[in-house]
Amino acid sequence: MNCLDYRRELGPEPRRESAEMQEHRRGCPGCAAHHARALGFELALKRALAVPVPDGLAERILLAQTTSERGDRGRRRRVAWFAAAAVVLVGLGLGVHQLRLFSPLAQRLIVHLEHEPAALITHTPLPVEDVERRFTQRGVRLAAPLPAGISYAQACPVGLIGSVHMVMPEREGPVTVFFLPGHDERRSDYADDGMHVRAIPMAAGTLALVAADARHFDTLEASWRRTLEGSPDTAAGLP
Amino acid sequence: MRVSSRQRQFDALVRAHNGDLYRYAYWLCGDSSLAQDLAQETFLRAWRSLDALRETDAAKAWLITILRREHARLYERKRLETTDIGELELDDRDSLTPEQLGEDSIVRAAMLQLEPKYREPLLLQVLGGFSCDEIARELGLGAAAVMTQLFRARQKLKSLLVDGRGEASA
Numbered sequence: 164m165n166c167l168d169y170r171r172e173l174g175p176e177p178r179r180e181s182a183e184m185q186e187h188r189r190g191c192p193g194c195a196a197h198h199a200r201a202l203g204f205e206l207a208l209k210r211a212l213a214v215p216v217p218d219g220l221a222e223r224i225l226l227a228q229t230t231s232e233r234g235d236r237g238r239r240r241r242v243a244w245f246a247a248a249a250v251v252l253v254g255l256g257l258g259v260h261q262l263r264l265f266s267p268l269a270q271r272l273i274v275h276l277e278h279e280p281a282a283l284i285t286h287t288p289l290p291v292e293d294v295e296r297r298f299t300q301r302g303v304r305l306a307a308p309l310p311a312g313i314s315y316a317q318a319c320p321v322g323l324i325g326s327v328h329m330v331m332p333e334r335e336g337p338v339t340v341f342f343l344p345g346h347d348e349r350r351s352d353y354a355d356d357g358m359h360v361r362a363i364p365m366a367a368g369t370l371a372l373v374a375a376d377a378r379h380f381d382t383l384e385a386s387w388r389r390t391l392e393g394s395p396d397t398a399a400g401l402p
Numbered sequence: 403m404r405v406s407s408r409q410r411q412f413d414a415l416v417r418a419h420n421g422d423l424y425r426y427a428y429w430l431c432g433d434s435s436l437a438q439d440l441a442q443e444t445f446l447r448a449w450r451s452l453d454a455l456r457e458t459d460a461a462k463a464w465l466i467t468i469l470r471r472e473h474a475r476l477y478e479r480k481r482l483e484t485t486d487i488g489e490l491e492l493d494d495r496d497s498l499t500p501e502q503l504g505e506d507s508i509v510r511a512a513m514l515q516l517e518p519k520y521r522e523p524l525l526l527q528v529l530g531g532f533s534c535d536e537i538a539r540e541l542g543l544g545a546a547a548v549m550t551q552l553f554r555a556r557q558k559l560k561s562l563l564v565d566g567r568g569e570a571s572a
Contacts, residue, residue, distance in 0.1 A: 212513065220421075
């Protein structure tokens with residue numbers, strides 16, 4: 164290393180010297196003096212840059228932070244309360260308006276139909292095993308073969324009540340059949356906005372028929388009673 | 403009142419680095435009250451993203467990065483005036499001779515005249531204690547470019563000091 168190399172390397176970082184630089188400096192009085200001057204300059208520079216820090220700066224920063232944090236916490240708490248209230252309101256809205264949890268069964272069934280319009284599209288009968296599987300899912304044992312022509316079958320809840328939801332295409336339009344095992348409902352006929360609903364206590368549950376045209380209800384009721392209860396002699400609640 | 407570990411970490415961070423941050427801010431903007439605001443804003447931002455700080459050794463560099471961003475934002479809003487030598491504050495350092503205090507004033511005035519592209523790497527090196535590689539990372543430059551800037555920064559500063567001393571003795 165020569166003097167030019169030494170000074171070029173010292174220039175950008177006067178406080179750092181490689182072993183090679185140190186070796187050169189020790190043997191070169193000119194570069195040793197240059198090094199001493201450079202360090203003197205660094206010392207003066209560092210001292211000049213160390214402007215006094217205003218008194219209490221750290222405390223003021225911490226005060227600003229804690230004050231801001233308390234404000235943020237208050238805002239977060241308010242937002243959390245609003246969010247919780249909104250969730251409760253939305254939940255109640257969904258429960259009451261969408262699921263109609265507290266409305267009569269007939270109304271809930273009509274609403275349920277609106278939520279599954281695809282159920283009414285197909286007219287092709289499902290394999291019997293598919294329909295039987297839905298009853299099995301609901302823990303229902305069939306007493307006799309299923310009525311023919313069921314084109315849709317799902318084990319879906321109506322509000323909070325478990326059901327087997329089926330569709331039976333008829334010439335005058337589809338009839339939707341719900342079987343709600345374990346649900347106790349009085350026999351009733353209901354009509355609203357062009358839809359007819361019949362609820363029938365059956366096989367330790369309730370059978371419900373929903374259609375725009377109610378002319379097949381009696382026939383369907385009889386055939387489902389055979390399927391669910393077996394002999395027609397045991398039928399109860401017939402009109 | 404129970405103090406969270408996050409709050410304790412932040413307290414320690416403020417107490418350890420507020421001086422360095424303030425000084426760095428001061429030499430970036432040349433104004434004491436603005437430098438205090440910058441330091442405070444830097445720490446408030448640091449508090450909000452404190453979880454991003456994983457290593458204690460990286461704290462200073464992390465804070466300086468935040469500070470530089472804050473300063474850049476400030477510059478976007480308004481162009482700052484360079485402080486006159488008469489406005490510079492001097493600390494009460496009884497141990498220093500009048501000559502040394504006078505010398506400091508001249509160096510400070512020269513620093514404020516230095517172009518930011520030379521002043522900033524010099525601040526990072528002298529105040530921050532960063533190596534050329536670390537400065538290069540912080541400024542997004544190559545190490546060779548940083549070394550050139552540091553070399554030129556000192557040359558320019560020495561040249562300004564010769565002029566300053568000439569004027570002071572005149």
